[in-house]
Amino acid sequence: xxxxxxxxxxxxxxxxxxxxxxxxxxxxxxxxxxxxxxxxxxxxxxxxxxxxxxxxxxxxxxxxxxxxxxxxxxxxxxxxxxxxxxxxxxxxxxxxxxxxxxxxxxxxxxxxxxxxxxxxxxxxxxxxxxxxxxxxxxxxxxxxxxxxxxxxxxxxxxxxxxxxxxxxxxxxxxxxxxxxxxxxxxxxxxxxxxxxxxxxxxxxxxxxxxxxxxxxxxxxxxxxxxxxxxxxxxxxxxxxxxxxxxxxxxxxxxxxxxxxxxxxxxxxxxxxxxxxxxxxxxxxxxxxxxxxxxxxxxxxxxxxxxxxxxxxxxxxxxxxxxxxxxxxxxxxxxxxxxxxxxxxxxxxxxxxxxxxxxxxxxxxxxxxxxxxxxxxxxxxxxxx
Amino acid sequence: xxxxxxxxxxxxxxxxxxxxxxxxxxxxxxxxxxxxxxxxxxxxxxxxxxxxxxxxxxxxxxxxxxxxxxxxxxxxxxxxxxxxxxxxxxxxxxxxxxxxxxxxxxxxxxxxxxxxxxxxxxxxxxxxxxxxxxxxxxxxxxxxxxxxxxxxxxxxxxxxxxxxxxxxxxxxxxxxxxxxxxxxxxxxxxxxxxxxxxxxxxxxxxxxxxxxxxxxxxxxxxxxxxxx
Numbered sequence: 001x002x003x004x005x006x007x008x009x010x011x012x013x014x015x016x017x018x019x020x021x022x023x024x025x026x027x028x029x030x031x032x033x034x035x036x037x038x039x040x041x042x043x044x045x046x047x048x049x050x051x052x053x054x055x056x057x058x059x060x061x062x063x064x065x066x067x068x069x070x071x072x073x074x075x076x077x078x079x080x081x082x083x084x085x086x087x088x089x090x091x092x093x094x095x096x097x098x099x100x101x102x103x104x105x106x107x108x109x110x111x112x113x114x115x116x117x118x119x120x121x122x123x124x125x126x127x128x129x130x131x132x133x134x135x136x137x138x139x140x141x142x143x144x145x146x147x148x149x150x151x152x153x154x155x156x157x158x159x160x161x162x163x164x165x166x167x168x169x170x171x172x173x174x175x176x177x178x179x180x181x182x183x184x185x186x187x188x189x190x191x192x193x194x195x196x197x198x199x200x201x202x203x204x205x206x207x208x209x210x211x212x213x214x215x216x217x218x219x220x221x222x223x224x225x226x227x228x229x230x231x232x233x234x235x236x237x238x239x240x241x242x243x244x245x246x247x248x249x250x251x252x253x254x255x256x257x258x259x260x261x262x263x264x265x266x267x268x269x270x271x272x273x274x275x276x277x278x279x280x281x282x283x284x285x286x287x288x289x290x291x292x293x294x295x296x297x298x299x300x301x302x303x304x305x306x307x308x309x310x311x312x313x314x315x316x317x318x319x320x321x322x323x324x325x326x327x328x329x330x331x332x333x334x335x336x337x338x339x340x341x342x343x344x345x346x347x348x349x350x351x352x353x354x355x356x357x358x359x360x361x362x363x364x365x366x367x368x369x370x371x372x373x374x375x376x377x378x379x380x381x382x383x384x
Numbered sequence: 385x386x387x388x389x390x391x392x393x394x395x396x397x398x399x400x401x402x403x404x405x406x407x408x409x410x411x412x413x414x415x416x417x418x419x420x421x422x423x424x425x426x427x428x429x430x431x432x433x434x435x436x437x438x439x440x441x442x443x444x445x446x447x448x449x450x451x452x453x454x455x456x457x458x459x460x461x462x463x464x465x466x467x468x469x470x471x472x473x474x475x476x477x478x479x480x481x482x483x484x485x486x487x488x489x490x491x492x493x494x495x496x497x498x499x500x501x502x503x504x505x506x507x508x509x510x511x512x513x514x515x516x517x518x519x520x521x522x523x524x525x526x527x528x529x530x531x532x533x534x535x536x537x538x539x540x541x542x543x544x545x546x547x548x549x550x551x552x553x554x555x556x557x558x559x560x561x562x563x564x565x566x567x568x569x570x571x572x573x574x575x576x577x578x579x580x581x582x583x584x585x586x587x588x589x590x591x592x593x594x595x596x597x598x599x600x601x602x603x604x605x606x607x608x609x610x611x612x
Contacts (some may be wrong), residue, residue, distance in 0.1 A: 046507050072510040073518075085508040088610045089526045098522075099512030130611050148512045 002152060002184060006042055006052040015039060015208040025178045025185040027195040027216070030205030030228070036188045039205070040154045043186070044079050045072035056151050073102075078150030078183075082157045084137035086129035092140055093125040099148025109149040118180065119143045119173055135166035139173060146181065153177075156188045174198055192233045196220075196277050197360030204228050216275070221324040223307045223316050234316065235279035236326040242272045251296075251351065258322035262296045263354040275360045280316055280328035282353035286346045287337055297349040301325065303341050306334075319347055386587070390580055392559050393567035394587050396475060400563055401543035403476070404483035405536050408490060412535060413525075416494035437549075438488040446552025449481055453553075477554040478561045482543035489542055490535035497531020498524070529606050537599035541592055564588050 003020040015035050028036050041047040043054055045061070049069075054062040061070045061077075078099075086095050096115065100108055116122050119139045129137060138158055145153060158174070159167045171194075178185060178198060189195055195202055196216060203213040206228050212219050219225065220237040238261075240254035245265060254261040254274055261276060268274065290298060301321035309315060315334045317327045325347055339345065386394065418424070419431055437445050453460040455472045463469045471477035501524055509519045525532075547565040554561040556570065568584045571577035 044511050046510070071515075072507070073513045073515050075511075076513070077511060079508065079511040081504065081508060083504065085502070085504050087505060087509070087523060089529075098509065098514075102513040102518070128609055130609075144512065 003055045006049055008049045017210045019210050023184045024200035025187055025198050027199035027202040028188045029195050029202050034205040035208040036205055037156055040156050040188055044077050045075050076151045078145030078148055078153040080141050080145050080155040080158045082160050084141035086137055088129050092127050096144050096147055115143045115146050134162045135169045138170055153183050153185045196237055196275055223305055223318055235277050236324050238276045238323050240274050240276050242268055242270050256323055258299050262351045277358040278349055280326040282349055283327035284348045285327055285329055289346055295348040296351040299347045301347055303343045390584055393562055393564050397544055397563040400479045400482055401540045403479040404543040405539045408483040408487055412490040412494055416491045420495045420498040434491055435488045437485050442548030443552050446549035449553040473554050475560055478550050481549040481553045482546040485546050485549050486539040486542035489538040493535035494531045497528040501527045530603055533599050533602050537595055540595050
């Protein structure tokens with residue numbers, strides 16, 4: 001269990017929060033300027049905090065009341081920065097072993113071979129950072145942090161400075177890291193796609209405070225948080241299991257409590273647990289069951305909540321179709337259809353609107369407290 | 385090829401410049417680090433004092449050294465009576481004069497390099513478990529290497545050319561304090577010394593070029609690692 005409580009003013013910006021989280025990957029999500037980096041810097045000991053307390057599994061790193069403030073080098077917290085921050089004068093191999101070498105041998109949790117294997121970097125060991133691509137650098141940076149045997153790993157937008165292709169290259173490694181090391185991870189991001197793909201739980205940051213915290217599914221289905229999660233990106237996150245593939249039509253069927261979702265073929269094994277995001281703007285509503293329609297995904301449901309009517313031309317609905325679904329339609333349609341909480345509606349989602357980027361692997365093994373987990377993880381081999 | 389006086393001057397110059405450079409390096413690193421990284425009251429004054437040799441006439445610096453470190457100088461007397469060290473009229477004194485004159489050049493080169501070191505990289509080293517001192521030795525200093533090389537070259541070259549402060553502080557004693565510039569000056573003022581002066585001029589050019597080329601090769605090697 002990791003507890004963080006901070007009240008500190010940086011110039012005109014106040015960081016004030018009190019939150020705790022367990023093992024697994026916790027996403028810190030928020031707009032730029034919401035205080036995400038300040039928070040992880042404070043946890044790492046890179047920012048001086050005037051009032052606060054940080055505890056990792058009963059080990060006190062900071063307690064301003066008791067005058068405890070461990071310097072960064074004694075906190076044993078791994079930090080992967082947005083820019084890899086490799087040591088340019090050292091070879092990849094010496095970058096990797098820099099932190100490890102400072103640790104007594106009996107406290108090292110990984111061998112170089114293990115990490116080189118996990119991150120697939122064996123062919124880079126003799127190179128120097130200046131000759132590596134952005135994605136390669138970031139993999140080295142992750143490996144370097146892991147080899148210092150941290151108690152907690154901080155990742156501050158590790159993909160933000162990479163292009164789409166290199167992002168796709170790194171994501172599987174972060175998934176492996178999440179599933180195979182059992183290390184608690186704080187993952188800072190402003191990309192909802194990354195959060196959905198990687199996070200077990202998420203905390204929503206706004207103006208230096210935690211606005212909401214919980215499982216990704218719960219936080220994303222709260223209508224009141226849409227101004228913070230981003231109006232454009234708002235949408236429900238649904239846990240599903242792969243039911244089948246239709247190679248003839250190139251479709252994949254994902255099952256959940258609402259029934260089956262069809263979407264363009266994704267290359268994952270049957271039975272894999274997949275987290276699916278359905279953007280609110282991709283959902284349309286009808287009062288009667290549509291008979292002749294191109295839309296493949298039609299679910300009957302009941303409106304449970306409507307966002308407050310404002311000057312915005314849109315209205316957001318929370319609909320229970322067996323799982324929570326969010327729909328965004330115009331205010332005019334809402335008035336014409338006389339939609340109210342309790343109304344029965346048919347929600348329609350074009351299969352074509354859902355793509356690979358809106359799906360992510362849910363963790364296949366249960367989270368337990370930091371033990372090396374079992375090898376029942378048959379899916380990660382097929383991640384791409 | 386060279387007369388005994390000339391070869392003595394050349395050899396002395398090399399010794400003086402080497403000693404001056406080697407001994408001022410640790411101090412230059414310390415002062416550069418203070419000026420580049422630490423804020424403290426009186427920083428402006430330290431900065432001004434370090435830069436004085438650059439803006440004062442060399443003869444004035446030499447005279448200050450004489451007053452302070454001469455046999456009857458404030459510090460010189462203490463050093464001589466208590467520790468048995470004397471800079472007056474010795475080649476070590478010539479090295480000191482050269483070191484003082486070259487010091488600001490060395491410090492400036494190192495500051496420039498320190499400013500270019502990414503603090504984020506140092507922070508990364510801290511999170512990996514390195515103490516500030518360890519970070520300085522294993523990260524900051526190696527990344528400052530281009531500045532250290534430049535600083536040493538500047539200091540060595542400046543020391544080879546030192547004239548005013550040296551002649552004022554330790555005089556012009558053949559075999560002891562008569563470096564190339566001083567020997568050259570003597571030869572020019574001696575009837576029939578033209579040939580010797582010419583040979584020393586060639587020697588000075590060669591020495592300076594050699595130092596420059598050596599530092600260029602070193603810097604290139606370092607930069608190849610750092611920048612790919």
